[in-house]
Amino acid sequence: MQTNKKKLVIFMPSMEGGGVEKNIIIISNYLAKYIKNIQLITFNQKFNNFFDKKIKIINYSKKKNDAKSKYYKYFFCLLLLIKSFFQNKDTYIFAFQANIYCIILAIIFRKKIITRSNSSPSGWNKNVFKNFLFKILLKYPTKVIVNSKSFKKEIDKKFKINSKMIYNPLNKKEIISKSKVKIKKNFFNQTKQLKIINVARFTDQKDHITLLKAFHIVSKKIPTKLLLIGYGKNRTEIKNYIKLNRLNKKVKILNFAFNPYKYIKNSDLFILTSLYEGLPNVLLESIALKKYVISSNCPTGPSEILENNKYGSLFPLKNYQKLSEMIIDFYFNKKKYYTKITKAFESLDRFDEIKNCKLYLVEVKKLIGII
Numbered sequence: 231m232q233t234n235k236k237k238l239v240i241f242m243p244s245m246e247g248g249g250v251e252k253n254i255i256i257i258s259n260y261l262a263k264y265i266k267n268i269q270l271i272t273f274n275q276k277f278n279n280f281f282d283k284k285i286k287i288i289n290y291s292k293k294k295n296d297a298k299s300k301y302y303k304y305f306f307c308l309l310l311l312i313k314s315f316f317q318n319k320d321t322y323i324f325a326f327q328a329n330i331y332c333i334i335l336a337i338i339f340r341k342k343i344i345t346r347s348n349s350s351p352s353g354w355n356k357n358v359f360k361n362f363l364f365k366i367l368l369k370y371p372t373k374v375i376v377n378s379k380s381f382k383k384e385i386d387k388k389f390k391i392n393s394k395m396i397y398n399p400l401n402k403k404e405i406i407s408k409s410k411v412k413i414k415k416n417f418f419n420q421t422k423q424l425k426i427i428n429v430a431r432f433t434d435q436k437d438h439i440t441l442l443k444a445f446h447i448v449s450k451k452i453p454t455k456l457l458l459i460g461y462g463k464n465r466t467e468i469k470n471y472i473k474l475n476r477l478n479k480k481v482k483i484l485n486f487a488f489n490p491y492k493y494i495k496n497s498d499l500f501i502l503t504s505l506y507e508g509l510p511n512v513l514l515e516s517i518a519l520k521k522y523v524i525s526s527n528c529p530t531g532p533s534e535i536l537e538n539n540k541y542g543s544l545f546p547l548k549n550y551q552k553l554s555e556m557i558i559d560f561y562f563n564k565k566k567y568y569t570k571i572t573k574a575f576e577s578l579d580r581f582d583e584i585k586n587c588k589l590y591l592v593e594v595k596k597l598i599g600i601i
Contacts, residue, residue, distance in 0.1 A: 253326075269285070321341070322342050376508070406519065433464055440550045447554040495568060518578060
């Protein structure tokens with residue numbers, strides 16, 4: 231049975247637990263306060279309990295965890311999206327993932343769509359076919375949303391569009407509250423050690439090998455430990471590097487954690503070594519917990535968050551030697567970094583959850599025609 235009641239479909243087939251997933255939960259729950267008919271299409275039930283009960287969640291799989299490939303999830307969730315078109319002809323799409331496929335379906339079925347791009351085009355510049363498709367398709371959405379000023383500049387120039395920049399919504403109070411949970415077995419158990427942490431998917435994009443190479447140098451000069459929290463296809467490669475370089479007692483790997491904040495709080499230093507980003511949530515979260523941040527100067531996001539070394543330190547991509555020097559300097563001269571940490575925390579107001587969610591609501595209201 232088809233209905234004419236306006237429906238917003240939020241599309242995110244592959245939810246694995248990273249920064250994008252945190253964003254979609256925050257944004258969706260905020261929209262649910264003002265938009266009556268919202269449906270979320272995602273593959274499995276892993277994150278269902280995090281969403282507002284007013285949101286109707288459509289899962290292809292009844293399992294909470296499913297090891298299917300990303301494109302397998304895309305395919306079956308796209309079928310669910312098509313089904314929703316037939317159930318309600320007045321359907322509007324908010325795509326957080328699989329943007330190309332969603333735009334194609336929106337064109338075929340004459341639906342209005344907003345897309346949110348999550349990582350810089352620098353990450354897929356070598357994919358000629360993907361670049362070609364985006365040059366054609368990105369002109370169709372009502373709005374393309376990106377999450378940093380540098381990201382907007384890059385995507386607008388590359389694809390000749392006028393995207394909308396909205397920062398990732400950050401809830402400092404929630405992060406600080408969750409960080410107070412006690413850790414049962416604390417890997418960082420010695421006060422004199424420099425406690426380093428990284429939270430990221432184990433993928434080529436995150437470039438953990440650069441971090442490990444830098445840490446290998448550092449571990450020979452100062453007492454230190456490194457905690458890696460994540461999941462992904464490069465886990466074996468990371469473990470092999472640790473074993474080969476006899477770092478087993480100094481580096482620990484934890485699987486993805488729903489609450490990484492308690493671990494970040496117990497560290498001294500957060501390091502990000504990504505090759506490209508959009509706007510990395512984990513940097514904002516670490517700053518919210520008043521931790522010093524060192525990041526690769528990758529496109530896009532870190533330099534904007536840290537305002538070109540004003541609120542943290544940036545090192546050139548893949549330059550593990552420079553990174554190791556920065557880590558050692560932090561260890562021996564911590565006091566000179568305290569001012570940066572305080573100023574970084576104060577700079578987080580621009581990422582305020584309510585402020586940025588309101589901007590999302592404006593774009594969604596424009597999409598469905600209630601402004």
